[in-house]
Amino acid sequence: MNNSDWIARGEAVFAGTYTRFPAAIVKGEGCRLWDADGKEYLDFLSGIAVCSLGHCHPAVTEAICAQAKKLLHVSNLFYTEPQTELAELLTEHSFAERVFFCNSGAEANEAAIKLARIYSSSTGRYEVISLSGSFHGRTLATVAATGQPKFHKGFEPLPTGFIHADFGAPEAIERLISSKTCAILCEPIQGESGVRPLPTEYLQAIRTICDRHGLLLIFDEVQTGIGRTGTLFAYEQCGVVPDIMTLAKALGNGLPIGAMLTRAKIAAAFTPGTHASTFGGNAVAAAAGVAVLQTMLTDGFFEDLRQRSSYFVQRLEGLVERFPQLCAGVRGRGMLLGLVLTEKGIAHGPEIVRRMFERGILINFAGMQALRFIPPLTVSRTEIDQVVDALTLELAGLE
Numbered sequence: 001m002n003n004s005d006w007i008a009r010g011e012a013v014f015a016g017t018y019t020r021f022p023a024a025i026v027k028g029e030g031c032r033l034w035d036a037d038g039k040e041y042l043d044f045l046s047g048i049a050v051c052s053l054g055h056c057h058p059a060v061t062e063a064i065c066a067q068a069k070k071l072l073h074v075s076n077l078f079y080t081e082p083q084t085e086l087a088e089l090l091t092e093h094s095f096a097e098r099v100f101f102c103n104s105g106a107e108a109n110e111a112a113i114k115l116a117r118i119y120s121s122s123t124g125r126y127e128v129i130s131l132s133g134s135f136h137g138r139t140l141a142t143v144a145a146t147g148q149p150k151f152h153k154g155f156e157p158l159p160t161g162f163i164h165a166d167f168g169a170p171e172a173i174e175r176l177i178s179s180k181t182c183a184i185l186c187e188p189i190q191g192e193s194g195v196r197p198l199p200t201e202y203l204q205a206i207r208t209i210c211d212r213h214g215l216l217l218i219f220d221e222v223q224t225g226i227g228r229t230g231t232l233f234a235y236e237q238c239g240v241v242p243d244i245m246t247l248a249k250a251l252g253n254g255l256p257i258g259a260m261l262t263r264a265k266i267a268a269a270f271t272p273g274t275h276a277s278t279f280g281g282n283a284v285a286a287a288a289g290v291a292v293l294q295t296m297l298t299d300g301f302f303e304d305l306r307q308r309s310s311y312f313v314q315r316l317e318g319l320v321e322r323f324p325q326l327c328a329g330v331r332g333r334g335m336l337l338g339l340v341l342t343e344k345g346i347a348h349g350p351e352i353v354r355r356m357f358e359r360g361i362l363i364n365f366a367g368m369q370a371l372r373f374i375p376p377l378t379v380s381r382t383e384i385d386q387v388v389d390a391l392t393l394e395l396a397g398l399e
């Protein structure tokens with residue numbers, strides 16, 4: 001079976017929700033993938049910021065295999081070793097004291113929204129303010145929270161209780177606050193809409209607004225969390241501590257797992273029967289999560305990552321200098337980086353991604369603004385060079 005066979009079979013049976021690269025991936029190792037035709041790819045997408053330790057990291061594979069031989073699943077009617085260990089690691093290394101496990105980013109945000117509502121229910125507050133350009137998931141509530149009308153279209157009427165503030169100005173948020181508001185929800189860096197970091201002063205102002213009005217601050221760290229930005233959580237770099245934080249993507253390095261973290265006082269609003277997930281914190285996914293955190297928490301992991309990130313940023317800035325007609329700037333932190341394109345560059349964005357794919361390099365074009373680079377955090381300088389050198393050739397061809 002080659003690529004064409006798999007593509008034909010897939011097209012005959014899949015719902016049409018995705019635009020896929022024309023490749024059936026059969027194997028991965030580190031930053032490399034191989035397709036059914038034997039073509040090798042350098043993966044700077046990591047399954048959309050998921051395989052942060054690289055594909056088939058030995059510690060994660062070993063943890064999954066060992067757990068699969070012992071126990072796959074018992075539901076949350078019981079306690080399990082890996083789920084408890086993972087919650088202990090997450091609370092030990094964050095502001096949080098309590099964890100609710102689920103299976104995806106959207107579910108983690110659903111849990112956060114439900115918690116904010118039930119916590120505030122005695123005051124009659126239920127409305128969540130999020131930001132324009134945000135992305136919070138594809139369930140109806142998280143679509144409603146997402147500040148991009150293109151994701152709403154066709155799904156109306158959406159659940160009520162969600163409003164969006166213009167990105168960038170704290171006053172725009174404050175103007176929307178009413179006696180109905182219970183929380184502000186935001187991503188420290190908006191990944192899907194083109195790697196747009198929220199400036200530190202902006203995040204600090206949002207924290208101040210929450211404190212002034214008695215609102216909960218929810219950070220969606222589904223994309224930025226678990227090491228992606230150079231620290232275990234992005235909030236650590238801005239000196240702003242949220243009340244609730246959501247995680248998913250890299251937590252299982254490829255196994256589906258999400259988490260909603262908060263302080264004990266807030267978590268107390270969730271009592272038995274208020275919220276649940278059959279698979280949430282499944283034993284195998286949780287075992288993978290423990291291996292992920294233990295690996296990232298080894299000495300020097302983040303220091304080394306930050307050095308390679310600086311090198312990557314420097315090389316991307318070289319492209320901005322060399323191709324000012326096409327490239328406008330570099331955004332992001334750690335290994336969540338965007339090369340922002342100019343108007344002329346934007347017209348070529350999808351074509352650049354396609355041509356890089358043909359060269360065996362996987363990147364994407366986020367928010368119709370920036371080429372996004374989200375390689376495994378373990379990516380080497382040589383691999384960074386390979387990608388930037390290939391991009392240099394592509395950009396030179398467009399001048």
Ligand SMILES: Cc1ncc(COP(=O)(O)O)c(C=O)c1O
Nearest residue numbers: 104105106135136137222223248
């Ligand atoms: C910031 C953010 N929140 C939520 C989600 C939704 O996560 P999932 O696709 O796991 O439901 C994503 C996915 O891209 C995301 O980037």
